[in-house]
Amino acid sequence: MLSKKLHSCRFDANDICRISSALTKILNVTAKRQVHDSSFDTSHELLQTDSGPVVPSRPLPLIIQKMDYPSRFAPPKQAWIESLGTIEDEKLGTIDLHPEIFGTYPRIDILHRNIVWQRNYKRISHAKTKSRAEVQGGGRKPWPQKGLGRARHGSIRSPIWVGGGRALGPRGPKSYFYMLPRHMRVLGLRTALSCKFAQNDLHIVDSLEIPSDDPAFIEELLDTRFWGFSALFVDDTDIMPRNISLALSKVPQFNLMPVYGLNVYSMLKHETLVLTLAALEKIQQKILHQMHKTSLDRSFKNERVRY
Amino acid sequence: MWGSSTPILNSTVNANITGWSRQLADRITNGGILSTLTRSYSSEPPDKYDPPAPFRKPGARRYGWVNKLYGGGVLPRSDKPIRSLPAYKPKDSWNRKRALFGQNDYIDILGDGDIHPVELITGPKWLIGFKGNELQRLVRRAKIQGSQMRYLYPTKYHQMWKRIRFLNKKYNMKRSKRVR
Numbered sequence: 466m467l468s469k470k471l472h473s474c475r476f477d478a479n480d481i482c483r484i485s486s487a488l489t490k491i492l493n494v495t496a497k498r499q500v501h502d503s504s505f506d507t508s509h510e511l512l513q514t515d516s517g518p519v520v521p522s523r524p525l526p527l528i529i530q531k532m533d534y535p536s537r538f539a540p541p542k543q544a545w546i547e548s549l550g551t552i553e554d555e556k557l558g559t560i561d562l563h564p565e566i567f568g569t570y571p572r573i574d575i576l577h578r579n580i581v582w583q584r585n586y587k588r589i590s591h592a593k594t595k596s597r598a599e600v601q602g603g604g605r606k607p608w609p610q611k612g613l614g615r616a617r618h619g620s621i622r623s624p625i626w627v628g629g630g631r632a633l634g635p636r637g638p639k640s641y642f643y644m645l646p647r648h649m650r651v652l653g654l655r656t657a658l659s660c661k662f663a664q665n666d667l668h669i670v671d672s673l674e675i676p677s678d679d680p681a682f683i684e685e686l687l688d689t690r691f692w693g694f695s696a697l698f699v700d701d702t703d704i705m706p707r708n709i710s711l712a713l714s715k716v717p718q719f720n721l722m723p724v725y726g727l728n729v730y731s732m733l734k735h736e737t738l739v740l741t742l743a744a745l746e747k748i749q750q751k752i753l754h755q756m757h758k759t760s761l762d763r764s765f766k767n768e769r770v771r772y
Numbered sequence: 773m774w775g776s777s778t779p780i781l782n783s784t785v786n787a788n789i790t791g792w793s794r795q796l797a798d799r800i801t802n803g804g805i806l807s808t809l810t811r812s813y814s815s816e817p818p819d820k821y822d823p824p825a826p827f828r829k830p831g832a833r834r835y836g837w838v839n840k841l842y843g844g845g846v847l848p849r850s851d852k853p854i855r856s857l858p859a860y861k862p863k864d865s866w867n868r869k870r871a872l873f874g875q876n877d878y879i880d881i882l883g884d885g886d887i888h889p890v891e892l893i894t895g896p897k898w899l900i901g902f903k904g905n906e907l908q909r910l911v912r913r914a915k916i917q918g919s920q921m922r923y924l925y926p927t928k929y930h931q932m933w934k935r936i937r938f939l940n941k942k943y944n945m946k947r948s949k950r951v952r
Binding site: 583586587589596598599636637638639640641642643644647650651654695717718720722724725726727728729730731734747748751752755765 | 866867868871872873874875876877878879880881882883884888889890892893895896899900901902903906909910931934935938
């Protein structure tokens, strides 16, 4: 069934060999099982032509089925490996995704808590009003207590006076800082990735190399493939290829991010999420590490005061 | 009807009535007896405001009312700018700050683990990674910046300590006072 679907893809056999050998090198570094690369499979039918070289009759898909820590309870999810080289979609193969990261239950409440945390933990409000003690003046009693027939007052800066201090106004720079438990933030990332995958907004590409640095190419690509109005491209390092950096700098809705910058708010703000294979590998590794590690977190200690 | 005569009556009078009735009819048409009785002062002809009954008579309505609404044309003092609400500018949801909001918030999970998101917060030093009510914030500020403030900003220092003493009494020595 897979081969029938890929039958219409047009790419060179040399390209596939190049891509798959590069990928094999990357993925074999951390893999426990050998990467299955079907380009070295000799069971394909080859057309023997009189004039030219040997050409495979059907394209060679990339099937990546390795999993460092496979789940014992659910089969892996599968996603296409696509390419950004041409405007039309070119599917290079499939890859297995960890079901606990890309197939968790869609916990909308967890997403909400993560987004609220992201909005508030950095917030410092500088609103401040002067109290009656801080407003200039107002030390003397304006007129004697009795005898004048006027209301009794002790100071011209009391809150009932015009120009007086504010009784219960905002007081000083105030912070709204708090930290969500680490497992809740990890679950937020997993839920966001699962929701993106389930709604067909997650796309995995081999790399972020594009042929031209014209933003029109990327805009047309997203238009043709119906990827949406906004897209977030995630690579594993913060040094991006030249063409895509130049193209996306002109369009504010398409943004580039390294893996360490990924977050729930950005995933939900952008309609589509595009991950490279290397970024996907890194994300899965980091999240699985957080899910299964037993050591305590001692990197941040609240109430730390440096004199 | 008073002070005026119907055209029908006019025509019938001239045609059919003779003698004494004719005289009477002539007086009516020429504005004799009835016109003096009714005392009409208008200079228009008597049948000008004479519609077919029972419809509303046309004529000047709300006489003496001046229209104060602006009906177009040059305004007085046209050099002065007309004040109005500023034009609506929708916020740019995709400017640099908003498009990349939240980046690096999970850097302790997805990065190498040596940076915590608290280190990314910018603001007053005594508030980074800290949340408290007003008294707690002031005490923390006094701990961190108090010695500096005592000589650099003496008025502020004095007011801060006044406020600390006031809040301490308010929160800890009174009944039913809300801590904020």
